[in-house]
Amino acid sequence: xxxxxxxxxxxxxxxxxxxxxxxxxxxxxxxxxxxxxxxxxxxxxxxxxxxxxxxxxxxxxxxxxxxxxxxxxxxxxxxxxxxxxxxxxxxxxxxxxxxxxxxxxxxxxxxxxxxxxxxxxxxxxxxxxxxxxxxxxxxxxxxxxxxxxxxxxxxxxxxxxxxxxxxxxxxxxxxxxxxxxxxxxxxxxxxxxxxxxxxxxxxxxxxxxxxxxxxxxxxxxxxxxxxxxxxxxxxxxxxxxxxxxxxxxxxxxxxxxxxxxxxxxxxxxxxxxxxxxxxxxxxxxxxxxxxxxxxxxxxxxxxxxxxxxxxxxxxxxxxxxxxxxxxxxxxxxxxxxxxxxxxxxxxxxxxxxxxxxxxxxxxxxxxxxxxxxxxxxxxxxxxxxxxxxxxxxxxxxxxxxxxxxxxxxxxxxxxxxxxxxxxxxxxxxxxxxxxxxxxxxxxxxxxxxxxxxxxxxxxxxxxxxxxxxxxxxxxxxxxxxx
Amino acid sequence: xxxxxxxxxxxxxxxxxxxxxxxxxxxxxxxxxxxxxxxxxxxxxxxxxxxxxxxxxxxxxxxxxxxxxxxxxxxxxxxxxxxxxxxxxxxxxxxxxxxxxxxxxxxxxxxxxxxxxxxxxxxxxxxxxxxxxxxxxxxxxxxxxxxxxxxxxxxxxxxxxxxxxxxxxxxxxxxxxxxxxxxxxxxxxxxxxxxxxxxxxxxxxxxxxxxx
Numbered sequence: 209x210x211x212x213x214x215x216x217x218x219x220x221x222x223x224x225x226x227x228x229x230x231x232x233x234x235x236x237x238x239x240x241x242x243x244x245x246x247x248x249x250x251x252x253x254x255x256x257x258x259x260x261x262x263x264x265x266x267x268x269x270x271x272x273x274x275x276x277x278x279x280x281x282x283x284x285x286x287x288x289x290x291x292x293x294x295x296x297x298x299x300x301x302x303x304x305x306x307x308x309x310x311x312x313x314x315x316x317x318x319x320x321x322x323x324x325x326x327x328x329x330x331x332x333x334x335x336x337x338x339x340x341x342x343x344x345x346x347x348x349x350x351x352x353x354x355x356x357x358x359x360x361x362x363x364x365x366x367x368x369x370x371x372x373x374x375x376x377x378x379x380x381x382x383x384x385x386x387x388x389x390x391x392x393x394x395x396x397x398x399x400x401x402x403x404x405x406x407x408x409x410x411x412x413x414x415x416x417x418x419x420x421x422x423x424x425x426x427x428x429x430x431x432x433x434x435x436x437x438x439x440x441x442x443x444x445x446x447x448x449x450x451x452x453x454x455x456x457x458x459x460x461x462x463x464x465x466x467x468x469x470x471x472x473x474x475x476x477x478x479x480x481x482x483x484x485x486x487x488x489x490x491x492x493x494x495x496x497x498x499x500x501x502x503x504x505x506x507x508x509x510x511x512x513x514x515x516x517x518x519x520x521x522x523x524x525x526x527x528x529x530x531x532x533x534x535x536x537x538x539x540x541x542x543x544x545x546x547x548x549x550x551x552x553x554x555x556x557x558x559x560x561x562x563x564x565x566x567x568x569x570x571x572x573x574x575x576x577x578x579x580x581x582x583x584x585x586x587x588x589x590x591x592x593x594x595x596x597x598x599x600x601x602x603x604x605x606x607x608x609x610x611x612x613x614x615x616x617x618x619x620x621x622x623x624x625x626x627x628x629x630x631x632x633x634x635x636x637x638x639x640x641x642x643x644x645x646x647x648x649x650x651x652x653x654x655x656x657x658x659x660x661x662x663x664x665x666x667x668x669x670x671x672x673x674x675x676x677x678x679x680x681x682x683x684x685x686x687x688x689x690x
Numbered sequence: 691x692x693x694x695x696x697x698x699x700x701x702x703x704x705x706x707x708x709x710x711x712x713x714x715x716x717x718x719x720x721x722x723x724x725x726x727x728x729x730x731x732x733x734x735x736x737x738x739x740x741x742x743x744x745x746x747x748x749x750x751x752x753x754x755x756x757x758x759x760x761x762x763x764x765x766x767x768x769x770x771x772x773x774x775x776x777x778x779x780x781x782x783x784x785x786x787x788x789x790x791x792x793x794x795x796x797x798x799x800x801x802x803x804x805x806x807x808x809x810x811x812x813x814x815x816x817x818x819x820x821x822x823x824x825x826x827x828x829x830x831x832x833x834x835x836x837x838x839x840x841x842x843x844x845x846x847x848x849x850x851x852x853x854x855x856x857x858x859x860x861x862x863x864x865x866x867x868x869x870x871x872x873x874x875x876x877x878x879x880x881x882x883x884x885x886x887x888x889x890x891x892x893x894x895x896x897x898x899x900x901x902x
Binding site for chain 2 (some may be wrong): 312314326353359360362383418422424426450451452455493495496497498571
């Protein structure tokens, strides 16, 4: 009789039990119902007042829990993002995880000189090109707040710059309802129209409410625009422990989730069934420097908790972070912090994982960090696959052959090794395992240096498929009309 | 040892109850009010500032000390004649037009107050006109502006221009800060000082006004 197939256990992290998840959810609902929030967008205010929210002091809203339950029912459980050529690239649902870069770093670590300097538009194109050329980076964000872009349309220029240099999905920022309309117009021109973009979206908007409990008008303009145009959106307020939120992680999560749920309610009222990526950013404020940490264990812990809440309660795909650091240069701290969050994000099955490649708590971007992260993601993905157990992997025949093969018989020579080593083992590209003399002869380079060379190689060799001239011209025209 | 050493110690510890009691007993014993302020409270906050900037104290501890000082001030404020209470300087502070992020600004305001500055906090989304009017009204020494969004940074320049048009640019020092703000941007818009965090904002403010 043939042995039945043994399912492979894939390592999975859980950090909350069901009671904890429900208690945080209940607290979030209580915040919305008893404390309330400030809604500065008049139409959004009108919409939720019509549905039974209590309004006081002009724009202070108290929201009954049933509105949240209804919104959770109509929001889709799956968000598919496509690449710019129309191929499905990111199926955001269930346990699928995708990594990408972050946005709006003020500085960058110059790839030629290594110095920290103010970011410019050329950096946006370099980061997009690198993302396009790295196999484990699935989507692009700008990574820069360029000094040389016109400030009123900075996000439009940044978006256009990304489009010219990558065909992967893009997570974009906008300031208000004004510039998001231009960005949408450009995105439509890339795929051939608004209907096509709705059918196969390659963009996702990142907007933020302000913790605690503030929904500014410009933010809600963007949210309503996305809901109406079916542009996928996330709304992670910065409910950081000790900063925008209470210092205890449960309370910080409850507050951030409450803000997300309030946003979701408005979103679903403005566009029933429109895609909403769930989840707040719950990091921690450093109690000495008051920076919001990007390399801390707290953020990895809260997003693992959010993944558990997704599984227990919400069912919506979630927003997450990884691969970033508070270190000022790509040093050992940067490597340790990047790996910690990359691995835990995957172990907890976060869905859309951004901020890969940040140094200095998100203020400095680094091409080398992304290049390193690309390899750390590969390492983590290998780990999370687990250990397949079957006749082929148990390899009793190979053991028999080599064990009884007499002198000179080694596994390295066996066909089983030849046939399977590429998928059986993790084969690093940048992590160095060479023997000492070889490493020394190659220039005694550390990982930063190797990543620097690899990033430069990709920037000079990787060819991004260019868009048709007509599309590029249209983008130019929309930019000029700004 | 200063005669106010137990008061100073209580403020550094953030022990509100003890500090208030110490302030009261100093008053009851007939101590000079200006001495209580200078040698007791401000001396304590100077040490707190020093400890904080050298990493021996955490933000919540530093803020508790500032709160402790404020509670003590409630007791002695009333004993000063109008205008007699000398602040280190008058600061008008706020986030710039269309910027609603105020955690950093609040932290700066608290720390400056703790260091002995008199603070007028205009809150968030403050227009160039409101900054200017308030600066004129209170006779500000410093106008301090914060922005978290790069898209609101131009309002810093506009505020400086508004101060100029009102003819008070040479009477006030302008300080700016916030995540996207840089030293270069500060010199570009002709601000007098840029501070990357709340601790250095206090140091920069003292330097601007020539206070040691």
